[in-house]
Amino acid sequence: MKLFADLLDRLVLTSSRNAKLKLLADYFASVPDPDRGLALAAITGDLDIPSFKPAMLRALVMERMDPVLFAYSYDYVGDLAETVSLVWPAREGRVLHNADPSLSEAVAALIEAGRANGPSVFAALLDRLDAPSRFALIKLVTGGLRIGVSARRAKQALADFGQIEVAEIEELWHGIAPPYEALFAWLEKRGEKPVPQAQALFRPVMLSNPVQDGDLEKLDPADYRAEWKWDGIRVQATSEGGVHRLYSRTGDDISGAFPDLLEAMDFSGAIDGELLVGVAGQHTGTFSDLQQRLNRKAVSAKMREKFPVFVRCYDLLQDGHDDLRPLPFLERRSRLEAFVARLPAVRFDLSPFVDFSGWEELDDRRRRPPHPVIEGVMLKRRDSAYVPGRPKGPWFKWKRDPHTVDAVLMYAQRGHGKRSSFYSDYTFGVWTGPEEKPELVPVGKAYFGFTDEELRQIDKFVRDNTVERFGPVRSVRAERGHGLVLEVAFEGLNRSTRHKSGVAMRFPRISRLRWDKPAAEADRLETLQALLDG
Amino acid sequence: MRPSDLLQPRPQGLYCPPGDFFIDPVKPVGRALITHGHADHARAGHGTVMATRETLEIMAIRYGEGFAGSRQEARLGERVAVNGVEVSFHPAGHVLGSAQIRVAQGGRCIVASGDYKRRRDPTCLGFEPIACDVFITEATFGLPVFRHPDDAGEIARLLASLGQFPERTHLVGAYSLGKAQRVIRLLRDAGYAETIYIHGALEKLCAYYESQGIALGPLAPATIDNGGKAAFAGKIVVGPPSAFADRWARRFSDPVSAFASGWMRIRQRAKQRGVELPLILSDHSDWDELVATIADTGASEVWVTHGREEALVRWCEINGIAARPLHLVGYEDEGD
Ligand SMILES: [Zn+2]
Numbered sequence: 001m002k003l004f005a006d007l008l009d010r011l012v013l014t015s016s017r018n019a020k021l022k023l024l025a026d027y028f029a030s031v032p033d034p035d036r037g038l039a040l041a042a043i044t045g046d047l048d049i050p051s052f053k054p055a056m057l058r059a060l061v062m063e064r065m066d067p068v069l070f071a072y073s074y075d076y077v078g079d080l081a082e083t084v085s086l087v088w089p090a091r092e093g094r095v096l097h098n099a100d101p102s103l104s105e106a107v108a109a110l111i112e113a114g115r116a117n118g119p120s121v122f123a124a125l126l127d128r129l130d131a132p133s134r135f136a137l138i139k140l141v142t143g144g145l146r147i148g149v150s151a152r153r154a155k156q157a158l159a160d161f162g163q164i165e166v167a168e169i170e171e172l173w174h175g176i177a178p179p180y181e182a183l184f185a186w187l188e189k190r191g192e193k194p195v196p197q198a199q200a201l202f203r204p205v206m207l208s209n210p211v212q213d214g215d216l217e218k219l220d221p222a223d224y225r226a227e228w229k230w231d232g233i234r235v236q237a238t239s240e241g242g243v244h245r246l247y248s249r250t251g252d253d254i255s256g257a258f259p260d261l262l263e264a265m266d267f268s269g270a271i272d273g274e275l276l277v278g279v280a281g282q283h284t285g286t287f288s289d290l291q292q293r294l295n296r297k298a299v300s301a302k303m304r305e306k307f308p309v310f311v312r313c314y315d316l317l318q319d320g321h322d323d324l325r326p327l328p329f330l331e332r333r334s335r336l337e338a339f340v341a342r343l344p345a346v347r348f349d350l351s352p353f354v355d356f357s358g359w360e361e362l363d364d365r366r367r368r369p370p371h372p373v374i375e376g377v378m379l380k381r382r383d384s385a386y387v388p389g390r391p392k393g394p395w396f397k398w399k400r401d402p403h404t405v406d407a408v409l410m411y412a413q414r415g416h417g418k419r420s421s422f423y424s425d426y427t428f429g430v431w432t433g434p435e436e437k438p439e440l441v442p443v444g445k446a447y448f449g450f451t452d453e454e455l456r457q458i459d460k461f462v463r464d465n466t467v468e469r470f471g472p473v474r475s476v477r478a479e480r481g482h483g484l485v486l487e488v489a490f491e492g493l494n495r496s497t498r499h500k501s502g503v504a505m506r507f508p509r510i511s512r513l514r515w516d517k518p519a520a521e522a523d524r525l526e527t528l529q530a531l532l533d534g
Numbered sequence: 535m536r537p538s539d540l541l542q543p544r545p546q547g548l549y550c551p552p553g554d555f556f557i558d559p560v561k562p563v564g565r566a567l568i569t570h571g572h573a574d575h576a577r578a579g580h581g582t583v584m585a586t587r588e589t590l591e592i593m594a595i596r597y598g599e600g601f602a603g604s605r606q607e608a609r610l611g612e613r614v615a616v617n618g619v620e621v622s623f624h625p626a627g628h629v630l631g632s633a634q635i636r637v638a639q640g641g642r643c644i645v646a647s648g649d650y651k652r653r654r655d656p657t658c659l660g661f662e663p664i665a666c667d668v669f670i671t672e673a674t675f676g677l678p679v680f681r682h683p684d685d686a687g688e689i690a691r692l693l694a695s696l697g698q699f700p701e702r703t704h705l706v707g708a709y710s711l712g713k714a715q716r717v718i719r720l721l722r723d724a725g726y727a728e729t730i731y732i733h734g735a736l737e738k739l740c741a742y743y744e745s746q747g748i749a750l751g752p753l754a755p756a757t758i759d760n761g762g763k764a765a766f767a768g769k770i771v772v773g774p775p776s777a778f779a780d781r782w783a784r785r786f787s788d789p790v791s792a793f794a795s796g797w798m799r800i801r802q803r804a805k806q807r808g809v810e811l812p813l814i815l816s817d818h819s820d821w822d823e824l825v826a827t828i829a830d831t832g833a834s835e836v837w838v839t840h841g842r843e844e845a846l847v848r849w850c851e852i853n854g855i856a857a858r859p860l861h862l863v864g865y866e867d868e869g870d
Contacts, residue, residue, distance in 0.1 A: 086679035421783040
């Protein structure tokens, strides 16, 4: 349990992506089965373990210590699980190394205990653990590890560990179960690749590269077809043997949030497409509308009616028993056209092709898309097979240029890792209120887009212009006559009730420092609002 | 005679009226008895300072030779009369030279512990429990949540991280008196023999520890002239925590920021400070040590100072020991 607890504690405090991957891969390499598999499941959210309510936890600790001392402790720490893990009266040092129960032993004991004996078995386990391990176990049974590692990241670490492509893990993932012993055996080259034991599995997604300067000159427009790039979320709708699944592009099963779509998936195959709000073939809603449907556990009938979803189909990966992925794109496309024609027309439509004869013509169309929910064009080689990952060459995305706004720096926060000694996370605002007496309202946060040299310059500005400090955050001078103007580029805007400004930016980044521009001339909130309504 | 006639809190610090002296005063006074060299306990500008030889020497290093009008060296265990009050110094196990001060008159005896810890520390003498009527205890970590793990385990985590991330500088924040030298010494005890780089603020005190027979192994200043950024890759650099948030820290390649402190037990504290590798190493007693020490001294009354007084007072109440907080001000535990 100690190693698992150590891993969690390090992951929580580590911000670098590579360092997290290294911590995970090292853990998989050093911990035996079945513990590593259970740890993996705990991180990806696939671990089945009896759950306990916070009240039970509190009751257990109250049997063991003075309530006043507990109250002082809880008040100081602020987190129930952590408080209990620290005050639990088992003397540090008395926990012998060989007495440390393994993760699998702990999980098995809790499962076997059942409802009635659960609390006493749990308490006996806590007695045998050190403080970090108690914390880990408590977090496991009360739900919510919250360690800043997505399932996707964990799969990437597995791929690093086994030196394979992450797509191979994703493809298997929904067909295997904890503790994944066969998976680890395969990754360690000790065994065969596991054969998934389920239907309607995820197929790793093919991604595109952005068009960069000079890319297109080398390509023949006649080799490519173009289609609009829609601003929804990329999904895979898969049905097989009566099992329907909707996956995100990273292989997370998001079926639960879209029962309305699932009902309409009465087919046998796997479609790659864009999930959008609206009615297929009639109305396409904005990303802001789509957000109403995302990350929800339950969806009310009202929600479904107000924000219906549909799939705009890009590609067909599986048609009945035929795996179409090795076929050329145009061949798959004609299979797709026939396939979609048989599906409910309000839930599925085809992503139309954009005709063009040369790159200039396409560039022109890209800049003036016929619909606001289009964020650019996709280029696909006519003969491209469907291969997982992001191969260079067959597919490109050519996005509409980003929006920009001139905003004023308001707050700066210290960064992490390499940047921990710099103020590198910036909150910026635009003007609002009466013209003669405007105020700044925050509209976003950005922590990249600038060069190292620019970072040093902003950092110096922050230190020289600090008004107040709150922990790692500083507020900086931001007045009409004095302030730093940042040109911020962003992909789009969402309506937001959580932000005072009423808008939330998507993918904001600093595109230029406008030392030359007086703060008073930064943009006003109305400029952003116009974008929202347009 | 009541105990409070022998020692009582005053705005300047703990005062002994019959002996006319203060213990660890926070403002300049005529006669000061000082438990240890941390800045919040040992201040410059008193008339006469009585302390252990090491504490006097540490004060001279930090404040210059003229830190007090005159000095009086206290030898451990030796009973000395100060204006008719019997005074003696006893090891406190906190940092090099740290002592508890026992004050007795008319058959009454009070021990002021200053800061103390109970576990073994290779850089200073271990704490000795002294029987007394009143025990004055610190309470820096006076909450049941503070239970420091084994030192060796924390050092092992640092070395494990160094093995995992050999391309990254491991920056260890440690206060310059006591903690820094202890971290270095513990690393040596764990078999780490490579050069350890230190911030300028640590140099004099590390040299002093060396001169007192505490071997710290090869040390070098963490300056850029020592070979540029790459030179510190995979190395351990020790510096005072205040330096970490500043430009000094930028000279290191993709550092793992570690912090050796008892506060690191609380995850939120580590998070707030941007610490990636918290090392729970304290020069103060944890909760279990505090309550064990109260029992060991056999004191019938406990006075609690600087820290989280209320929990310790509550514990005494449950265990039938008279206890009260002293509400002394001005102690900010530099040492942890
Ligand atoms: Zn101290």
